[in-house]
């Protein structure tokens with residue numbers, strides 16, 4: 001009853017005005033390394049300022065810690081098991097169903113939609129066209145300098161150039177004298193100023209940083225002096241971690257500066273001083289994109305624009321001895337989510353309820369009333385437009401009214417492996433579909449993260465829960481860093497049994 005009342009109040013608010021615009025900002029590999037998430041290493045004044053007039057979700061999780069699966073899941077509001085995408089190499093419209101995307105629904109309902117930078121993952125997974133002609137009203141924009149991503153443009157101390165992981169640069173000495181995210185920011189500002197103002201817009205801006213390589217204007221290092229950078233306290237593998245859970249960060253090993261360190265595969269540690277430099281470069285990359293986001297937000301009228309800021313997944317900066325995504329660790333799956341809603345966001349409203357990236361689509365539909373609220377996707381029937389998430393509008397309204405927030409009792413994420421041990425061939429960080437033999441299914445509740453690594457058949461996309469390669473159980477209340485795997489503890493077997501049961505049932509039964 002109360003919820004209905006809140007909903008009506010919201011409708012009155014939105015209906016008394018013309019259609020809100022939507023600015024959707026998605027970062028690449030950004031964990032909540034932001035001051036507004038109380039990360040003391042971060043310097044992010046622009047995002048912090050935006051968050052002061054927004055809903056700030058503290059417990060949002062990606063459905064898989066890899067770019068293409070996470071983005072296609074978020075943009076269609078379906079989980080990787082429904083999109084059948086765990087790698088980079090299939091396009092859902094050709095393989096599973098003609099699923100509607102967030103921008104597509106806005107485009108079909110009177111919005112002008114535009115994509116700048118990396119919104120869809122480029123390549124096969126968006127049909128080499130960012131899902132054109134379905135999702136966007138005009139040709140998506142890609143920065144010309146992105147093609148230099150893996151070029152030898154990072155200066156070494158001796159003046160030579162390499163393809164380094166850590167790559168602070170002087171922008172005017174770079175090819176075309178600019179960097180991808182600077183180009184994307186210019187295009188966003190151009191769009192916001194020159195757009196046809198008769199239509200509301202859905203503008204998606206996908207910035208490339210802080211994804212590796214950490215290429216950013218060198219001046220951002222000033223905000224992060226090396227002597228202020230600490231080593232993560234938990235830079236060791238969790239005790240009793242099954243090896244299948246480990247990702248050997250194959251991508252950073254390929255960069256010239258890391259190659260030089262001759263680190264043993266798969267567990268060899270990175271020396272302390274290099275950990276500090278990686279951490280410094282990650283946080284400097286965040287300060288760099290924060291600056292660009294500030295420039296974009298300066299052009300936006302927050303009284304008529306919904307702003308969403310999030311990321312496809314996180315990145316481990318040395319926690320558990322890991323440097324990357326490619327896992328079910330919190331560092332890889334936990335993402336920032338900040339939503340500004342005109343007339344509703346007067347100050348910062350922090351929401352602790354468990355939420356997931358699949359929740360964004362139904363939320364944006366409810367916030368804009370662009371179409372009928374999305375229905376929950378039925379089992380075994382493929383509807384083009386439906387959701388495997390849940391609208392966040394009710395929890396947002398409950399939070400504004402300072403009501404007790406219910407939310408979900410659990411959220412889900414998953415990661416595939418080609419076998420039980422870390423390998424270079426096949427690359428166990430990024431197995432291609434036909435090599436996937438094991439799926440790590442994770443459920444995060446208010447108290448635990450429970451993960452089970454089970455046999456997986458890539459031909460029919462089914463898990464065999466009888467064949468278990470590893471279990472993980474972390475008590476997030478006493479061990480929020482996930483340093484101790486408790487899955488084998490005798491006294492906790494009742495919990496393990498209960499959590500396994502819930503995990504197998506999955507998101508539909510939460």
Ligand SMILES: *[C@@H]1O[C@H](CO)[C@@H](O)[C@H](O)[C@H]1NC(C)=O
Nearest residue numbers: 093098099100104108134384
């Ligand atoms: C997929 O959906 C789009 C948009 O509704 C439609 O134009 C297209 O014909 C559909 N394709 C198929 C194969 O049904």
Ligand SMILES: *[C@@H]1O[C@H](CO)[C@@H](O)[C@H](O)[C@H]1NC(C)=O
Nearest residue numbers: 091093094127128129132133
């Ligand atoms: C994907 O792109 C190819 C080549 O441009 C095109 O022939 C095909 O129709 C596209 N798929 C869909 C579902 O639009």
Ligand SMILES: *[C@@H]1O[C@H](CO)[C@@H](O)[C@H](O)[C@H]1NC(C)=O
Nearest residue numbers: 110112195196197198199200
């Ligand atoms: C703006 O869009 C409207 C609606 O699509 C159209 O009628 C009008 O011609 C456009 N104006 C310009 C200047 O393109």
Ligand SMILES: *[C@@H]1O[C@H](CO)[C@@H](O)[C@H](O)[C@H]1NC(C)=O
Nearest residue numbers: 043222223224225227228229
């Ligand atoms: C570095 O740490 C010192 C000592 O805590 C502090 O005074 C200074 O402001 C820090 N510098 C930056 C740029 O954060």
Ligand SMILES: *[C@@H]1O[C@H](CO)[C@@H](O)[C@H](O)[C@H]1NC(C)=O
Nearest residue numbers: 259260261262263264265268
């Ligand atoms: C790299 O490390 C291996 C063993 O970890 C060692 O045998 C080899 O000599 C090292 N190579 C260099 C160039 O340091």
Ligand SMILES: *[C@@H]1O[C@H](CO)[C@@H](O)[C@H](O)[C@H]1NC(C)=O
Nearest residue numbers: 457458459460461462463464
């Ligand atoms: C998937 O394939 C495996 C191996 O052929 C088989 O054992 C299993 O029953 C199949 N599952 C489904 C749901 O078809």
